[in-house]
Amino acid sequence: MPLWRLRGRAVGDKRQTADRRPAPVSKLPDVGTTVFTVMSRRARELGALNLGQGFPDYDIDPRITELVAAAMSAGHNQYAPMEGLMSLRERIAEKLFRSYGRKVNPESEITVTLGATEAIYSAIQAVVGAGDEVIAFDPAYDSYEPAVRLAGARCIRLPLSPPSFAYDWSRVRDALTERTRLVLINSPHNPACTTITAEDLDQLAAAIRGRPILVLSDEVYEHVVYDGHKHASVLLHPELAERSFAVFSFGKTLHATGLRVGYAVAPAPLTTELRKVHQFNTFSIAHPLQHAIAAYLAEKPDIGDGLAGFFQAKRDRVRAALAGSSFALPPARGTYFQLLDFGQLAPPGDLAFAERLLTEAGVATIPLSPFYENPPPLTVLRLCICKRDDTLDRAAERLRSFAEQLAHRR
Ligand code: GLN
Secondary structure, eight states, X not given: OOSSOBTTBOOSOOHHHHOXXXXXXXXXXXXXXXXXXXXXXXXXXXXXXXXXXXXXXXXXXXXXXXXXXXXXXXXXOSOOOTTOOHHHHHHHHHHHHHHHOOOOOTTTSEEEESHHHHHHHHHHHHHOOTTOEEEEEESOOXXXXXXXXXXXXXXXXXXXXXXXXXXXXXXXXHHOOTTEEEEEXXXXXXXXXXXXXXXXXXXXXXXXXXXSOEXXXXXXXXXXXXXXXXXXXXXXOHHHHTTEEEEEEHHHHXXXXXXXXXXXXXXXXXXXXXXXXXXXXXXXXXXXXXXXXXXXXXXXXXXTTXXXXXXXXXXXXXXXXXXXXXXXXXXXXXXXEEEEEOTTTSOSOHHHHHXXXXXXXXXXXXXXXXXXXXXXXXXXXXXXXXXXXXXXXXXXXXXXHHHHHHHHHO
């Protein structure tokens, strides 16, 4: 049994019985350390190749390093403005206009946050309260539901069923109640690697029209949409944009997840509410990093343009390396992940299979169960492809030979 603690199941935590100090009343009793953190830790301990947690293992652009050093040398080492550095927000507004043709006011509609995770958390705390309901879709990124529950609200989870992970909008319409405050969407989708369509956005807009329901759209992989398709942002949908928080991440766009700089875009009244939470949550984001990113965007306003091609080559490399093996590779339309289906090799049970890949094949992956309220029997794992080509080649080789060994034993 893997050691991480999953929703509703505390595994391997012996301290609770040995420790006689009064236990705090947990607000999230069924939540353990995230699967990403645990998998990265175990990959390090075991010396496995880490295709689990989503972060690059190659160097960032040295120009970013220079600009951060320059910003610190120039003395930008005290608090940044709570809302975010104005020059950065201006560059963000230009970037959004370039991508989506939408004029966003940097003064009143953009807030720089501590990664997308803070943007999501602060937006939820800002607009959701006790007794409210929030709709999320399973598999859902793991931070959504805890943020909703900490706001005192209930997360209603609707299925996106494999293999297509398509939205069932009639189910969404049926799930809306007087208490629904927010619908949480994510495209490109982590972990399903799917993308939402303009028709999906129309369906969502129609479903919530005339109701006091907002949208939180997690678009951190906005630039990683494959095969020539374009990202369907809520910012391209005038009706939804009026009632949405759209959340973005420089960690993904600059290949530097350690920066922890993201931003939330929302109409002024929503931004005002988000900032009320943000100022007491993280208050303001690393000042020198904001200067550096603003300067970098000024030098490279087209920074997002090459990302899809860059990651598509990695996706295709992994797919080619595993073609003809007993693993199936469902289509990946976006994100820097690729699903791996082991259904021909072993019975459903993604936690057990991820554990075998980690300990027997030396490859860390991410099982999908932790993204579900009630996981169905699953035969898919998530591979992270934003890695050096040689890391991907070595991991694919290990996966391939593990599959061959299993096939022989059967
Ligand atoms: N977003 C990253 C992923 O999906 C995880 C970030 C984290 O560990 N919280 O892998």
